[in-house]
Amino acid sequence: MALPTLGKLSLSLLLGGLLSACATLHRPDPVPPPTGLPSTFLAVTGEQALVSGGWWRDLEDARLNAFVETALDDNPGLAQAIAQARIAEAQSRSDRADLFPQISAGLNSTRQRRPSTPLPGGEGGGYSITNSHNATLDVSWEVDLWGRLASLSAAGQADYLAAREQLRGVHQSLVADVVSLYLDIVEARAQVALSEDTVKALSEFSRQVENRVEQGVVSPTDATLANANLSSAQAGLEQRRETLARVTRQLEILMGDYPAGQLITTSELPAVPPLPAAGVPAELLARRPDVRGAEWSLLAADYRLGAAERSFLPAISLSGSTGSTGSELADLFSSGSFIWTIAGNIVQPIFQGGRLRAQADVAEGQRDDAFYAYVDTALTALSEVETALAVDRFLAQRVIATDNAAGHAEDAVRVSFNRYRQGIEPFLNVLESQQRALDSRSATISARSDRLANRIALHLALGGGFDDVSAIDPTVTGNSAL
Numbered sequence: 001m002a003l004p005t006l007g008k009l010s011l012s013l014l015l016g017g018l019l020s021a022c023a024t025l026h027r028p029d030p031v032p033p034p035t036g037l038p039s040t041f042l043a044v045t046g047e048q049a050l051v052s053g054g055w056w057r058d059l060e061d062a063r064l065n066a067f068v069e070t071a072l073d074d075n076p077g078l079a080q081a082i083a084q085a086r087i088a089e090a091q092s093r094s095d096r097a098d099l100f101p102q103i104s105a106g107l108n109s110t111r112q113r114r115p116s117t118p119l120p121g122g123e124g125g126g127y128s129i130t131n132s133h134n135a136t137l138d139v140s141w142e143v144d145l146w147g148r149l150a151s152l153s154a155a156g157q158a159d160y161l162a163a164r165e166q167l168r169g170v171h172q173s174l175v176a177d178v179v180s181l182y183l184d185i186v187e188a189r190a191q192v193a194l195s196e197d198t199v200k201a202l203s204e205f206s207r208q209v210e211n212r213v214e215q216g217v218v219s220p221t222d223a224t225l226a227n228a229n230l231s232s233a234q235a236g237l238e239q240r241r242e243t244l245a246r247v248t249r250q251l252e253i254l255m256g257d258y259p260a261g262q263l264i265t266t267s268e269l270p271a272v273p274p275l276p277a278a279g280v281p282a283e284l285l286a287r288r289p290d291v292r293g294a295e296w297s298l299l300a301a302d303y304r305l306g307a308a309e310r311s312f313l314p315a316i317s318l319s320g321s322t323g324s325t326g327s328e329l330a331d332l333f334s335s336g337s338f339i340w341t342i343a344g345n346i347v348q349p350i351f352q353g354g355r356l357r358a359q360a361d362v363a364e365g366q367r368d369d370a371f372y373a374y375v376d377t378a379l380t381a382l383s384e385v386e387t388a389l390a391v392d393r394f395l396a397q398r399v400i401a402t403d404n405a406a407g408h409a410e411d412a413v414r415v416s417f418n419r420y421r422q423g424i425e426p427f428l429n430v431l432e433s434q435q436r437a438l439d440s441r442s443a444t445i446s447a448r449s450d451r452l453a454n455r456i457a458l459h460l461a462l463g464g465g466f467d468d469v470s471a472i473d474p475t476v477t478g479n480s481a482l
Contacts, residue, residue, distance in 0.1 A: 037281040037382075043389035044278055055459050056179045058273040059452075063265055064182050067255060071178045072171070074256030081170040088163035095156030098149050101141035106323075108134045136323035143318060148310035151303045158300035165293030172289065172464030174254070176456050181251040182265065183456075187449040188244035189267035191442060195237035198438050202230040205417070205434075209427075222427040229431050233438065269448050272396075272455060278389060278462060281382055287463040288381045294374040301367040308363040311356050314348040381461065388458035395451035402447045406440035413437050 057065055072078065110132045144150055206226040213223045249259035278284075285291050322340040349356060412433040419425040 040280055041278045041386055041389055043386045055276065055464075056175065059179075059270045061182075061266065061270060064179065067182055067251065067263075068175055068178050070255045070257075071174055075174055075254055076256060078170055078174050081167045085160070085163045085167045088160040092153075092156035092160040096153045098142070099144060099153055101139055104138050106134075106136045106138070108136075134323060136321055138319070138321045140319045141317065143316040145316055146310045146313045148307045148313075151307035151310065155300040155303035155307070158296045158303060162293045162296035162300065165289040165296060168289035168464075169293065172460060175464065176460040178251065178254055179456050180453060181247055181254065183269065183449060183452050184247040185244065185251060185263065185265050186267065186269055187445060188240060188247055189265060190269060190445045191240040192237065192244055193267050194438070194441055194445065195233065195240050199230070199233050199237055202226070202233050202434065206230050218427070225427060225431055229434060236438075269445070269452065272448075272451055275389075275392065275455075276459060276462060278385060281385075284381060284385060284462065285378055288461075289463065291374070291378050291381050294370070294377040298367070298370040298374045301363070301370040305360070305363040305367045308356075308360040311359070312349060314346050317345045317347075319343045319345070384461035385458070388454055388461050391454050392451065392458070395447065395454055399444065399447045399451060402440060402444040406437065406444050409433060409437035409440045 054065075054068075056068055111129065112132070113127055113129050115127050142149065206223070206229075209218065209226040210223045212218045213220050245261050248261045248263050251263060252259045252261070279287075320340070320342045322338075324338050413430070416425055416429045416433045420427055420430045
């Protein structure tokens with residue numbers, strides 16, 4: 001069964017260790033290795049650091065580390081993903097059972113009362129009671145001569161491995177979400193602290209302007225404008241407090257806690273750690289859980305297509321039954337009560353109104369759909385890494401630029417206010433410089449936060465902490481399986 005091709009760029013990956021982990025799973029038509037991929041990511045510049053399993057620990061925040069561990073233990077979404085992986089594993093075992101003979105034993109006892117036949121002349125009659133005991137051992141087996149059942153069993157195993165990769169993806173996404181929300185809280189606290197300092201400074205500034213108005217040095221309009229600027233800063237403070245309340249509760253929910261809004265964090269964003277080593281594109285496709293899961297789904301669809309095509313062939317089944325019967329339980333073990341039956345059955349579909357052909361067409365369409373879903377997933381994975389790497393340097397320059405702008409704006413506040421007191425500059429220049437100083441300092445905090453968020457996105461795009469799939473065992477109950 002040949003898969004669709006994608007022209008110049010064939011985006012499929014080698015199964016590698018996953019196939020060795022499931023020796024009974026053999027692909028019917030191997031997907032070719034990746035071709036047309038560059039040897040390195042094009043956006044890589046400068047030195048890169050090795051990726052550790054707990055990459056978030058590089059931020060050196062003990063509270064963050066504790067929050068991540070809590071979320072991994074108590075997050076309901078992760079527990080749901082574990083349950084889904086366990087369901088897929090159990091279903092794969094159920095599918096595999098069809099390959100083996102089905103054996104069942106039975107014991108049946110009956111006691112029957114019925115009227116007796118009268119003798120000629122009317123004598124006799126009444127009723128009689130009979131006992132019957134049966135012990136049976138039944139065996140049935142569909143001989144998988146064409147491999148249809150084996151294909152369905154292999155499809156179930158591939159579904160399980162796809163669910164396993166989905167579990168890895170949920171695990172990695174949860175960690176990234178916790179770290180992102182935590183840094184959002186830290187940014188919100190920093191913005192609140194900046195707004196509180198600004199309100200204090202503008203309150204003092206407004207008081208000084210009102211004193212000058214009382215002394216008749218300046219126009220009352222200056223006091224009105226100063227108070228308006230203060231009220232605007234107070235409104236901005238409340239808006240930032242609102243943001244802090246929202247993101248705090250979101251993180252509490254991720255950790256499986258009641259959204260009380262009482263988490264304690266620092267108010268200073270951490271330094272940006274070194275760039276992680278991106279590796280090569282082909283390794284990324286073999287590492288990303290969503291890409292690996294998409295290929296396992298493709299493989300499952302390919303196996304189901306093979307099973308649908310084999311449904312046109314004859315089905316061969318064998319059955320046998322052995323046991324004993326008697327009117328007394330002791331008779332079940334006598335040689336004269338032993339019975340047995342052996343039967344074979346061959347069924348060749350001849351006409352079913354096009355049902356089998358339609359089912360095969362459906363399976364083929366699902367296989368093609370899974371192939372293009374895999375290609376789309378692989379392209380998205382490559383794009384996410386390239387984008388995060390390219391954007392990092394732009395964000396770094398943005399942090400520098402906004403920090404310089406904030407410094408110049410703060411100098412402008414001091415200069416304009418001194419010149420205003422000397423009667424050299426109008427009051428509007430003071431107000432404008434104050435607003436620019438607040439906006440620039442707030443933009444600096446946001447730029448630093450955006451760069452950290454992009455770094456988290458890069459770790460997630462690279463496949464998290466490059467954790468080993470064997471570390472996740474969905475057959476163990478609870479999130480501690482991770």
